[in-house]
Amino acid sequence: MTLYSKIIGTGSYLPPKRVTNQDLADQLAAKGIETSDEWIVTRSGISARHYAEPEQKSSDLAVHAARNALDMAGMQPNDIDLIIVASSTPDFFGSFPSTACIVQRKLGITNNGAAVDVQAVCSGFVYAVSVADSFIKSGAHKNVLVIGAEVFSRILNFDDRGTCVLFGDGAGAIVMTASDTPGILATQLHADGRHADVLSIPGSMDGGAIAGSGFLYMDGPAVFKLAVSVLEKVAHEALDKAGMTSDQLDWLIPHQANIRIMNSTAKKLGMPPEKMVVTVDQHGNTSAASIPLALDIAMRDGRIQPGQNVMMEGVGGGFTWGAVLARM
Template sequence: MTVYSRVLGTGSYLPAERLTNHDLVERLAKIGLETSDEWIKTRSGISARHFAAANELTSDLAVKAAQAALKSAGIESSDLDLIILATSTPDHLGGFPSTACVVQDKLGAHNHCAAFDVQAVCAGFTYALAIADAFIRVGTYKKVMVLGAETFSRILNFQDRTTSVLFGDGAGAVILEASAEPGILSAALHADGSQRDILCVPGRATNGGVEGAAFLTMDGPAVFKLAVKVLEQVAHEALEKANLKSEQIDWLVPHQANIRIMEGTARKMGMSMDKVIVTVHEHGNTSAASIPLALDAGIRSGQIKRGQHLLLEGVGGGFAWGAVTIKY
């Protein structure tokens, strides 16, 4: 019998502090940085974002999303065989110990299920989902929680308006289970390390301190150009692997980085924006959390229904990108 990995449940969490563009403009003005709601919206489509509280860690956000997903799936944390967490903002320096292990403990999943982090920045959730699918298909695990969680507000340089207005914090979760029914149909993953400098945090831990900048830096035009190109390519690759045409996709669930990138990708795919799940206006760019946040929002709103075909795709620093097709 062929084994598939099927979506059993989803969940998400956004920190309580919601900053509109106007809120952020006022905050930045206090440190002498000028920007505007119109400037932000025009370039990104973002109207608001959420920032974690000072005492909230990435693992705390992930746990809230995980608990919602467990409730949605109707299972307990002790039923999980594996936890995979995609993040670029782990609880501990160097990601050691993994934030997935911290989440396992905070969830009370004390059945010694496996847990590890995945680092592929904004493409991290597609990478993590593909890894989970592979484990289930070969029979290693039966129930896997895949998380994307970020506290990007901690690595933003608020003297740089080109990046500080774009990102937010949040977490999303998907629980996969082994099934005889098709769920995840295909995955396509790629990377190009030669492009690593156009989106990165260049600082390095050295002798108890940081060498270089510990803030996110980005070459916006270069990222935009590369993102639209590779997202179209990887989307077609994933569709071909699943024997699907773009017109058979009910919903495109893209990484929520920039509305113009999303519109450009949809246009190249020949898809209407009416078939794209959009949350960037409310969440900003939440990196590895953005796809599961958007997926959960689409499911909870009733837009995404059982039996529909979904295309998930993301691109981010590394440079890394990926796409996954799902029959939900």
């Protein structure tokens, strides 16, 4: 029997602290930095974002999202035999122990299943789904918990209005399982390290301290140009793999980073705006968490129905990009 992988549960979590554009404008004004709700919305489509409390780590957000996904899937934590966490803001500097192992412990999983982190920044969730799909199809794992979780508020330079207004914290999760009918129809991943410097945290460990900067750096125009050039192409690559065309798509869920990039991608794919899931206005760019957050919201409000075709795609630092075509 041919094995396929299928998404059977989704979950998400946003920390309670909601920060509006006006809240942020007031905070920055106290430091002599000028911005406004209109300025932020016009450039990004973002109206608000959520920030984790000081004691909350990526794993805490991930666990909330994971439990919601497990509930929808009708599974218990010990049914999961592989956890993959995509995050650029892991619980520990140096990324070990992995956030996935911490999530495994906090969920109370004791079956000695595997747990691993992946790092592809805002493309992380797409990369993680592709890895999970391969593991399931190979027969190595049966039930996989894939999570994107971020606390980007910890790495933002609030003296830089061009980046600090764009990002937020949150987590999204899915449960994937082995199936005799196709669920994940195609995946396509890419990277181009020649553009590694356009989005990064340009710091490293030296003698137990950070050498360089521990804040996020982004060349906004360069990222925008790269994003609009690759998202349409990778979507078509995934469609070609599945033997499908864009008019067979029911929904587009792009990485929720910037509404202008998202609208450009939908237009190039010939998809009307009403077929694109948009949540960036309410939580900003949550990096690896943004696609599963949007997926869960659209699943729970009834927009996405069983049997529909969903294209999920993202771009991120590295420079990385990829797409997942799924039948729900």
